[in-house]
Amino acid sequence: MLDYSNDVKGYLEVIKVYPDGREEIHFSDENIITSGMGKTLLNAFKGGTGSASAVDAFQIIYFQCGSGGSVGLQVSTTGALGGELAEVDYGTANFELDTHNYLSSTTTHTNKVFGVIPFPYINKISPTRVMYNIFLGDNACDGVELDEIGLFSKNPIGTASPETSLLCAYRYFTPLTKATSFSVLFKWTIEF
Numbered sequence: 341m342l343d344y345s346n347d348v349k350g351y352l353e354v355i356k357v358y359p360d361g362r363e364e365i366h367f368s369d370e371n372i373i374t375s376g377m378g379k380t381l382l383n384a385f386k387g388g389t390g391s392a393s394a395v396d397a398f399q400i401i402y403f404q405c406g407s408g409g410s411v412g413l414q415v416s417t418t419g420a421l422g423g424e425l426a427e428v429d430y431g432t433a434n435f436e437l438d439t440h441n442y443l444s445s446t447t448t449h450t451n452k453v454f455g456v457i458p459f460p461y462i463n464k465i466s467p468t469r470v471m472y473n474i475f476l477g478d479n480a481c482d483g484v485e486l487d488e489i490g491l492f493s494k495n496p497i498g499t500a501s502p503e504t505s506l507l508c509a510y511r512y513f514t515p516l517t518k519a520t521s522f523s524v525l526f527k528w529t530i531e532f
Contacts, residue, residue, distance in 0.1 A: 347532070348373045348377055348381075348530065348531065348532055349370065349373060349530075349531050350370065350371040350372075350373060350509050350528065350529060350530045350531065351368075351369070351370055351371065351528070351529045352367070352368070352369065352370075352371045352489070352511045352513070352526065352527070352528050352529075353365060353367070353368045353525075353526070353527040353528075354366045354367040354368070354513050354516065354524065354525075354526055355524070355525040355526075355527065356516075356522045356523075356524060357522060357523040357524070357525050358521070358522050358523075359478075359521075359522075363525075366513070366514065366516055366524075367513040367514050367516075369511070369513075371509050371510065371511040371528070372414045372415065372416065372418065372509065372510045372511060373416065373508070373509055373530075374416055374417070374418050374419065374507050374508060374509060374510055375416050375417055375419070376419060376443075376492070376493065376506030376507040376508045377493075377506075377508035377509065379496060379497070379506055380398055380400075380493040380496040380506055380508055381398075383398065383496045383497065383498075384398040384496065396494060397493075397494055397495045397496055397498065397503075398493055398494065398496050399493065399494050400457075400462075400470075400472070400491050400492065400493050400494075400508055400509075400530070401456060401457050401459075401462070401492075401493075401494055402438065402454040402455065402456060402457070402491070402492040402493075402494065402505055403454065403455045403457060403472075403474050403489060403490060403491055403492065403526075404421050404424045404425065404452070404453070404454055404455065404489070404490050404492065405424075405425050405429075405430075405455070405476070405481065405484075405486050405488070405489050406421035406422060406423045406424045406425060406486070406487065406488040406489065406490070407423045407425065407429075407484060407485050407486055407487055407488070407515075408421070408422035408423020408424075408487070408488070409421060409422045409423065409487045409488025409512035409513075410422055410512055411512055413488070413510060413512060414510065414511070414512055417445075418507065418510050419442075419443065419444030419445050419506070419507050420442070420444040420449065420490075420507060421488050421489075421490050421507075421510070422488060422512075423488070424452060424453070424490075425453065425481070425484065426453060427439070427453045429481060429484050430453070430455070430480055430481055431479055431480050431481055431482050431484075432477075432479035432480060433455065433476075433477075433480045433481075434475065434476070434477035434479070434480055435455050435456060435457075435458065435474075435475070435480075436455070436456040436458075437453055437454065437455060437456070438453070438454050438455075438456050439451055439452065439453055439454070439502075440452070440454065440502040440503045440504070440505065441499070441502055441503070441504045441505070442492060442504060442505040442506065442507065443497065443504050443505075443506055444507070448504065454492060454505065455474065457472055457473075457474060461473040461474070461475070465529070468531055468532050469529055469530070469531045469532075470529070470530050470532075471527060471528065471529045471530075472491065472526070472527075472528040472529075472530070473525065473526070473527055473528075474489070474525070474526040474528065475523060475524075475525050475526075476518065476523060476524040476525075476526075477523050478520050478522075478523055479520060480518070480523075481518040481524075482518055482519060482520050483517070483518065483519070484517070484518050485515050485516070485517045485518075486513075486515070486516050486517075486518055486524070487512060487513060487514070487515040487516070488510070488511065488512045488513065489510075489511055489513070489526060489528075490507050490508075490509065490510045490511075491507070491508050491509040491510075491528065491530075492505035492506060492507055492508060493505055493506050493508050508530075509528070509530060
């Protein structure tokens with residue numbers, strides 16, 4: 341009998357980083373791998389369609405932070421954050437922001453804001469594990485209560501322009517109000 345189970349799993353740490361270098365773990369637990377990861381992998385293995393024929397279309401390089409998450413969103417069918425941040429909420433971001441679409445179930449959400457994870461912050465730590473380091477600096481998201489985060493693949497369904505991302509991993513965490521007195525580091529490990 342064939343086993344079609346999905347062995348992809350992940351783990352998220354949310355760490356407060358203070359100017360003196362001190363670190364405080366705010367949250368640490370497994371995440372939820374969503375059906376968007378399955379669709380991203382399926383399209384990658386079958387060679388892609390449209391503009392998703394290049395390898396970079398399947399890379400997980402985007403994230404969204406949110407304020408409106410819930411335990412109820414921690415299911416594999418989740419395709420969107422409960423309350424994704426708007427561009428103004430990111431404040432003076434120390435990372436690039438990109439605006440494009442994402443697909444949730446059968447609904448295309450247009451002109452949404454994503455943080456771009458720089459390639460040096462994406463590290464292969466074993467043959468089957470990748471760690472994403474998402475760093476919100478001192479002036480990013482100040483005064484915003486954060487309680488959820490999602491990782492998105494770039495453009496796995498191959499839309500021309502703008503690209504359309506899929507939510508691949510999601511996590512609701514204990515609410516944290518970001519302040520200028522600390523930065524936040526999300527250490528997110530995905531194992532295939």
